[in-house]
Amino acid sequence: MANQTIIAFENVSKQYDEDLVLKDINFEIEQGKFYTLLGPSGCGKTTILRLIAGFTEATQGNIYFEKKRINDIPANKRKVNTVFQDYALFPHLNVFENVAFGLRIKKMSKQAIAIKVKEVLRLVQLDCFEDREISEMSGGQRQRVAIARALANEPDVLLLDEPLSALDLKLRTNMQYELRELQQRLGITFIFVTHDQEEALAMSDEIFVMNAGQVIQSGTPVDIYDEPINRFVADFIGESNIVEGNMLADNQVEFVGQSFECVDGGMRRNEPVEVVLRPEDLTITSPERGKLVVEVDTQLFRGVHYEIICYDQAGNEWMVHSTKKAKVGSKVGLFFEPEDIHVMRFNETEEEFDARLESYEEE
Ligand SMILES: Nc1ncnc2c1ncn2[C@@H]1O[C@H](COP(=O)(O)OP(=O)(O)OP(=O)(O)O)[C@@H](O)[C@H]1O
Ligand SMILES: [Mg+2]
Numbered sequence: 252m253a254n255q256t257i258i259a260f261e262n263v264s265k266q267y268d269e270d271l272v273l274k275d276i277n278f279e280i281e282q283g284k285f286y287t288l289l290g291p292s293g294c295g296k297t298t299i300l301r302l303i304a305g306f307t308e309a310t311q312g313n314i315y316f317e318k319k320r321i322n323d324i325p326a327n328k329r330k331v332n333t334v335f336q337d338y339a340l341f342p343h344l345n346v347f348e349n350v351a352f353g354l355r356i357k358k359m360s361k362q363a364i365a366i367k368v369k370e371v372l373r374l375v376q377l378d379c380f381e382d383r384e385i386s387e388m389s390g391g392q393r394q395r396v397a398i399a400r401a402l403a404n405e406p407d408v409l410l411l412d413e414p415l416s417a418l419d420l421k422l423r424t425n426m427q428y429e430l431r432e433l434q435q436r437l438g439i440t441f442i443f444v445t446h447d448q449e450e451a452l453a454m455s456d457e458i459f460v461m462n463a464g465q466v467i468q469s470g471t472p473v474d475i476y477d478e479p480i481n482r483f484v485a486d487f488i489g490e491s492n493i494v495e496g497n498m499l500a501d502n503q504v505e506f507v508g509q510s511f512e513c514v515d516g517g518m519r520r521n522e523p524v525e526v527v528l529r530p531e532d533l534t535i536t537s538p539e540r541g542k543l544v545v546e547v548d549t550q551l552f553r554g555v556h557y558e559i560i561c562y563d564q565a566g567n568e569w570m571v572h573s574t575k576k577a578k579v580g581s582k583v584g585l586f587f588e589p590e591d592i593h594v595m596r597f598n599e600t601e602e603e604f605d606a607r608l609e610s611y612e613e614e
């Protein structure tokens with residue numbers, strides 16, 4: 252384990268009756284970073300948080316906190332606090348009492364509680380709201396009370412289960428900035444759950460992309476966006492054009508019946524692959540200058556760019572993001588650079604993917 256590792260999962264599985272909802276999960280969480288668990292509904296995100304918090308037990312495997320196995324340590328002895336999706340505030344208590352709740356249980360002195368509550372309310376910019384009833388607070392303010400209540404316990408790790416999903420878009424974006432800023436200021440480890448890929452990309456140091464009880468890929472937002480290891484990740488993170496192809500040789504891939512220079516390698520000759528091109532990496536040009544010739548089918552104005560849908564002769568759809576309009580029905584060229592082509596192996600695991608990149612880069 253790396254030195255600054257605070258939480259580690261080793262071959263962790265979780266079964267409910269017949270259902271294996273987490274399958275052999277392995278990861279390490281480093282102290283002081285912002286992590287995001289990202290994946291579709293039911294993939295096991297909340298279950299991972301519950302295992303870390305001690306609200307449920309692993310069926311198999313080991314969970315470590317600062318190198319000590321904590322499988323059998325009860326929830327109230329773990330240096331972890333959770334902000335739940337519905338905030339779980341006490342409606343009959345005011346803001347002050349909600350935040351003070353855990354501290355009273357810990358039998359902290361009245362004076363120490365008053366100081367602590369003030370301090371954490373200031374952190375979430377609710378200094379003047381101590382006496383307010385919860386029912387008189389907006390959604391965003393309630394959310395901050397929930398965060399303040401969790402921070403009052405001075406956790407080493409804060410778990411946040413989709414805390415922003417109940418907020419409208421504008422407030423949500425503001426809270427994304429605030430949470431990120433708060434995490435950096437406090438330097439504590441955040442593990443944040445969302446199924447919103449833009450939120451994950453904007454906030455995280457590291458993202459774990461999950462599907463069906465497994466971590467499919469982990470890495471920085473840029474890594475995951477630029478080098479998705481398979482179709483699921485490419486599809487889930489951002490908009491993608493994905494077509495089938497063949498790896499002719501290192502740096503040479505074939506798709507839509509043409510050969511293209513690329514920057515990937517380490518595969519068998521003629522290995523079938525999937526090829527990803529992001530809409531923002533495609534430029535519309537004349538058919539002569541384009542690397543692919545396509546016909547413009549539809550065009551939508553999206554505010555910052557036009558979303559243009561085209562089809563090639565083979566019938567593949569190509570989405571292009573462009574600040575310039577195109578003419579619907581016209582034949583145009585699509586231009587892209589070799590490094591815009593991302594080649595993915597079918598069914599490659601994260602370990603195989605890393606090993607391939609490494610071996611290829613060494614050569
Ligand atoms: N107490 C339980 N008993 C039985 N099955 C459960 C229990 N809790 C969760 N599950 C199942 O485990 C799987 C993972 O659930 P989990 O709540 O971790 O998903 P999630 O990724 O958080 O989804 P969402 O985005 O919808 O919150 C689901 O199929 C769910 O039905
Ligand atoms: Mg959940």
